[in-house]
Amino acid sequence: MGFYVVQFLTGLASAASLFLVASGLTIIFGVTRVVNFAHGSFYMLGAFIAYSLVKTLPLGPTGFWVGVVLAALAVGVIGVVMEVTILRRIYQAPELFQLVATFGVVMVAKDAALLFWGPEDRLGPRAPGLNKAIELFGSRVPEYDLVVIALGFVVLGLLWLLFNRTRWGAVVRAATQDREMLSALGINQKLLFTAVFFLGSVLAGLGGALQLPRASVSHQMDLSIIATVFVVVVLGGMGSIPGAFLAAVIISELSAFGILIFPKITLVLMFLVMVVVLVARPFGILGKPVPDVGEPVQSDETLTRLPSALGWAGYVAVVALLLAIPMLLSEFYLVLWTQVFIFALFAASLHFIMGGGGMVSFGHAAYFGLGGYGCAMLLVRAGLPMEATLLLAPVVAAAGAALFGYFCVRLSGVYMAMLSLAFAQIVWSVVFQWSDVTGGEDGVNRVWPSPWAKDRVVFYYLTLTLAAVGIFTLWRLLFAPFGYTLRAGRDSPMRAESIGIDIRFHRWLAFIISGAAAGVAGSLLALAKGFVGPTWVDIPRSIDALMMVLIGGVQTLVGPILGALTFVILEDRLSAFDYWRSAFGLIIILICVLMPKGIVGSGRALIGRLGLGGGGER
Amino acid sequence: MLEVQGLHTHYGRAEILADVSFAVGAGEVVALLGRNGAGKSTTLKSIMRLVRPTKGEVTFLGERISRLDPYQICRRGLGYVPEDRRIFTDLTVVENLEVARQAPRAGAPLWTLERLFHLFPNLAERRHRSARAMSGGEQQMLTVARTLMGNPRAILLDEPSEGLAPVIVEQMARAVQELKAEGVTIVLSEQNLHFAAVVADRAIIIEKGRIRYTGTMRAALADETVRATYLMV
Ligand SMILES: Nc1ncnc2c1ncn2[C@@H]1O[C@H](COP(=O)(O)OP(=O)(O)OP(=O)(O)O)[C@@H](O)[C@H]1O
Ligand SMILES: [Mg+2]
Numbered sequence: 001m002g003f004y005v006v007q008f009l010t011g012l013a014s015a016a017s018l019f020l021v022a023s024g025l026t027i028i029f030g031v032t033r034v035v036n037f038a039h040g041s042f043y044m045l046g047a048f049i050a051y052s053l054v055k056t057l058p059l060g061p062t063g064f065w066v067g068v069v070l071a072a073l074a075v076g077v078i079g080v081v082m083e084v085t086i087l088r089r090i091y092q093a094p095e096l097f098q099l100v101a102t103f104g105v106v107m108v109a110k111d112a113a114l115l116f117w118g119p120e121d122r123l124g125p126r127a128p129g130l131n132k133a134i135e136l137f138g139s140r141v142p143e144y145d146l147v148v149i150a151l152g153f154v155v156l157g158l159l160w161l162l163f164n165r166t167r168w169g170a171v172v173r174a175a176t177q178d179r180e181m182l183s184a185l186g187i188n189q190k191l192l193f194t195a196v197f198f199l200g201s202v203l204a205g206l207g208g209a210l211q212l213p214r215a216s217v218s219h220q221m222d223l224s225i226i227a228t229v230f231v232v233v234v235l236g237g238m239g240s241i242p243g244a245f246l247a248a249v250i251i252s253e254l255s256a257f258g259i260l261i262f263p264k265i266t267l268v269l270m271f272l273v274m275v276v277v278l279v280a281r282p283f284g285i286l287g288k289p290v291p292d293v294g295e296p297v298q299s300d301e302t303l304t305r306l307p308s309a310l311g312w313a314g315y316v317a318v319v320a321l322l323l324a325i326p327m328l329l330s331e332f333y334l335v336l337w338t339q340v341f342i343f344a345l346f347a348a349s350l351h352f353i354m355g356g357g358g359m360v361s362f363g364h365a366a367y368f369g370l371g372g373y374g375c376a377m378l379l380v381r382a383g384l385p386m387e388a389t390l391l392l393a394p395v396v397a398a399a400g401a402a403l404f405g406y407f408c409v410r411l412s413g414v415y416m417a418m419l420s421l422a423f424a425q426i427v428w429s430v431v432f433q434w435s436d437v438t439g440g441e442d443g444v445n446r447v448w449p450s451p452w453a454k455d456r457v458v459f460y461y462l463t464l465t466l467a468a469v470g471i472f473t474l475w476r477l478l479f480a481p482f483g484y485t486l487r488a489g490r491d492s493p494m495r496a497e498s499i500g501i502d503i504r505f506h507r508w509l510a511f512i513i514s515g516a517a518a519g520v521a522g523s524l525l526a527l528a529k530g531f532v533g534p535t536w537v538d539i540p541r542s543i544d545a546l547m548m549v550l551i552g553g554v555q556t557l558v559g560p561i562l563g564a565l566t567f568v569i570l571e572d573r574l575s576a577f578d579y580w581r582s583a584f585g586l587i588i589i590l591i592c593v594l595m596p597k598g599i600v601g602s603g604r605a606l607i608g609r610l611g612l613g614g615g616g617e618r
Numbered sequence: 619m620l621e622v623q624g625l626h627t628h629y630g631r632a633e634i635l636a637d638v639s640f641a642v643g644a645g646e647v648v649a650l651l652g653r654n655g656a657g658k659s660t661t662l663k664s665i666m667r668l669v670r671p672t673k674g675e676v677t678f679l680g681e682r683i684s685r686l687d688p689y690q691i692c693r694r695g696l697g698y699v700p701e702d703r704r705i706f707t708d709l710t711v712v713e714n715l716e717v718a719r720q721a722p723r724a725g726a727p728l729w730t731l732e733r734l735f736h737l738f739p740n741l742a743e744r745r746h747r748s749a750r751a752m753s754g755g756e757q758q759m760l761t762v763a764r765t766l767m768g769n770p771r772a773i774l775l776d777e778p779s780e781g782l783a784p785v786i787v788e789q790m791a792r793a794v795q796e797l798k799a800e801g802v803t804i805v806l807s808e809q810n811l812h813f814a815a816v817v818a819d820r821a822i823i824i825e826k827g828r829i830r831y832t833g834t835m836r837a838a839l840a841d842e843t844v845r846a847t848y849l850m851v
Contacts, residue, residue, distance in 0.1 A: 186720050
């Protein structure tokens with residue numbers, strides 16, 4: 001009995017701090033529609049800042065609470081700075097640009113934390129006067145946990161009062177519904193957004209700061225919480241505070257008790273619940289349909305035609321040049337270019353469903369990783385030859401895409417993106433926890449190509465061939481009847497349905513094809529590196545793919561390829577520096593702010609403005 | 619009071635407004651008439667800058683407002699009532715009104731909740747109910763009342779009679795007349811000639827995004843060719 005009560009209370013304490021963070025994110029999303037990846041970083045910064053403040057403030061026992069509050073406010077200010085300097089410039093751009101920009105902030109924040117607090121984890125002080133445990137039914141509960149639970153309820157109550165009993169709260173609720181109307185009624189949207197970012201970030205910071213006595217402060221806090229917080233927000237219904245509370249309790253209790261029953265699959269459990277709920281209730285437990293604020297892709301200028309004869313001639317020339325590279329460049333560049341091809345294929349596979357089908361996946365690393373692990377398993381564990389694994393690994397990825405896609409294509413917009421993220425996290429959890437088979441954290445080594453393909457030059461040609469064939473196949477499909485159907489479904493689903501097209505089936509098929517292509521890319525990288533590891537399936541890898549597509553320009557065919565090229569080369573150039581991550585993040589942010597149409601789109605716009613376009617294309 | 623000069627507006631590549639110009643004097647009620655898709659709503663939205671005109675100037679009370687944001691235009695005392703109502707269904711009636719509250723304004727009537735409930739008695743009974751649960755007519759009253767909470771000196775009223783039962787249309791007409799009596803300048807877009815005839819002083823007829831006629835409401839109604847060419851539905 002006592003044991004279960006304690007377990008329940010521990011779960012509730014986790015729920016309370018999870019709720020603080022999630023409520024901030026849900027408020028921000030509800031009003032601004034920004035999927036703020038940096039929210040997890042704000043949580044981490046809250047903990048680090050509180051750590052320093054509590055240690056240095058000469059206030060005695062009250063110093064702890066003052067430090068916590070000041071840390072939360074400081075994080076609020078950081079949120080405001082991000083909103084004003086970055087997001088404000090790109091609210092007009094497609095939503096995904098904001099997401100990518102916030103991911104740039106994640107990278108910068110990570111380096112900032114390293115710079116200021118060093119690489120070690122920090123163990124925070126106990127809360128003064130609350131460092132004992134209370135006896136309950138013969139078991140012991142930390143006093144501090146009870147305080148955190150109480151604070152969770154207090155914040156829930158305060159937020160309820162704020163949103164239901166004040167004019168500002170009514171304005172915020174109105175803004176989740178119709179921002180434009182609100183501006184015609186005299187409400188300054190800019191100020192409102194900034195205020196909302198402040199409030200949301202304060203809550204993230206508070207959540208982080210309150211963790212101080214419960215767990216050590218680490219550099220992994222940001223991404224480890226963001227996935228959970230996304231689950232909570234989506235599960236509760238995006239924009240719903242009570243929903244976030246309910247979902248935080250469900251998720252936390254699930255892992256508190258799940259660990260007793262299924263210790264092996266605790267990580268998977270949470271995502272499974274999310275999948276089940278979203279399939280039954282596509283907008284979460286207490287959510288409402290999100291008013292659509294523009295598709296991720298502008299349909300009028302998207303992928304209207306295949307390249308002309310001249311265009312094809314250009315591609316042939318490029319391929320010819322690539323064929324000549326081994327004769328021109330050193331081995332080092334061969335390895336680099338091999339990676340460019342692999343990531344170009346990966347990006348093109350995501351672009352296939354985004355540009356063609358209007359489907360956004362936040363979890364495309366799942367299929368890349370399934371390809372990579374499929375290859376490694378078949379080659380190393382099953383002892384198959386490389387040729388067979390290269391055929392079978394994409395089948396593994398396609399099978400995963402078929403299973404996950406079956407559910408994903410039932411949703412749309414952010415919810416679909418979040419569901420795909422959840423599936424990717426399931427794959428990640430399995431890979432991470434099932435260490436007997438997958439090698440867990442260490443991954444699988446010695447994934448070598450067959451002897452004939454071991455030579456760098458041969459492998460270069462092998463990759464080039466497979467990537468080129470893959471990319472051209474995807475392009476071809478986009479302009480086959482299949483692709484037209486897909487786009488008809490993207491642009492006017494009602495009409496397409498009414499003339500008897502089964503959109504869902506087409507979308508599902510596209511998802512599977514895309515997964516297979518990502519699987520080819522994954523298995524090639526496994527062979528190129530001789531290794532696969534869990535980071536291959538992790539969130540940053542999925543975001544990488546999104547960045548490549550968006551940086552290049554989602555409205556064009558070559559965009560993703562140029563995006564991959566830019567990305568791989570940037571990463572290679574920068575990784576020599578200590579703080580390469582923040583440099584990379586800053587460049588990503590700059591690209592988002594300065595080129596909201598991607599490299600190709602903005603390049604075209606520039607050519608158009610300079611009058612060099614020669615007409616024709618617009 | 620309000621001058622519109624050479625307004626051009628595009629949706630994508632389609633030109634929706636071409637060189638729309640007109641002026642409205644203080645205290646006037648002007649009806650913007652025209653068929654479905656003529657560009658009435660687009661004109662009002664362009665003035666409010668809810669859509670960005672490609673060319674043209676708008677001045678309000680002698681100040682150029684065609685570079686401002688919608689919220690700034692509203693704060694200058696120009697209210698806007700959209701055609702599709704756009705009330706906040708997650709909020710109660712009172713909350714809908716409170717959200718739009720602005721400070722009292724010199725030269726404009728001051729609206730309080732009580733005065734608005736007097737103007738639209740139906741709203742008073744439902745003040746703490748969710749706006750979602752209201753009939754179309756009540757929602758229409760709420761949008762007008764909501765805009766009045768900003769104490770505007772002039773309002774742009776987009777098809778206030780659209781889809782309403784005759785009794786409610788009559789109530790709406792009385793409300794517009796009361797506003798007029800308070801000295802509020804009104805530009806209203808209408809397809810219901812009857813409604814326009816009751817409340818408007820002047821008529822501006824728009825077709826395919828161009829102004830085709832301006833004159834007094836009486837003259838427009840009397841002119842057989844105008845009626846036959848532009849107003850017959
Ligand atoms: N968001 C939009 N995108 C593209 N075209 C639009 C959009 N809104 C309106 N239009 C087009 O602009 C034209 C003018 O529309 P507008 O709404 O101004 O007409 P209206 O006179 O208000 O008509 P109604 O009496 O039906 O309300 C129409 O042809 C319409 O199809
Ligand atoms: Mg209209």
